[in-house]
Amino acid sequence: MTHATGTNTCPTWCIALHLDGDTLHHGASIELAVMRRPSPGERLFRPELPATPITLELVAHQEAGEPGPWIAVLHEGAAVLDLTTLSAEHLASALRDLAADTRR
Numbered sequence: 001m002t003h004a005t006g007t008n009t010c011p012t013w014c015i016a017l018h019l020d021g022d023t024l025h026h027g028a029s030i031e032l033a034v035m036r037r038p039s040p041g042e043r044l045f046r047p048e049l050p051a052t053p054i055t056l057e058l059v060a061h062q063e064a065g066e067p068g069p070w071i072a073v074l075h076e077g078a079a080v081l082d083l084t085t086l087s088a089e090h091l092a093s094a095l096r097d098l099a100a101d102t103r104r
């Protein structure tokens with residue numbers, strides 16, 4: 001979707017309505033259900049605690065005027081990571097390689 005916002009044109013991935021002068025471009029968020037290890041604090045009193053499901057939200061965003069987009073990884077609305085697109089690709093690749101190594 002491409003639409004004009006004042007003097008700025010949205011990137012192709014932007015779905016923001018840009019109401020009331022909002023200048024933040026953002027894409028559709030992706031909800032990703034993952035299983036995470038309980039924190040050391042959680043395991044302190046319950047060492048048998050199994051992996052617990054959480055939902056991460058992944059979203060591309062870019063403030064008007066910024067040179068490039070960012071990929072945010074959010075948990076419960078707070079950014080866990082906010083990466084350049086190249087770093088996001090490197091992270092994805094490294095995670096895939098690490099996970100593959102553990103299955104050998």
Ligand SMILES: [Zn+2]
Pocket residue numbers: 005009010011014015016018024025026
């Ligand atoms: Zn936009």
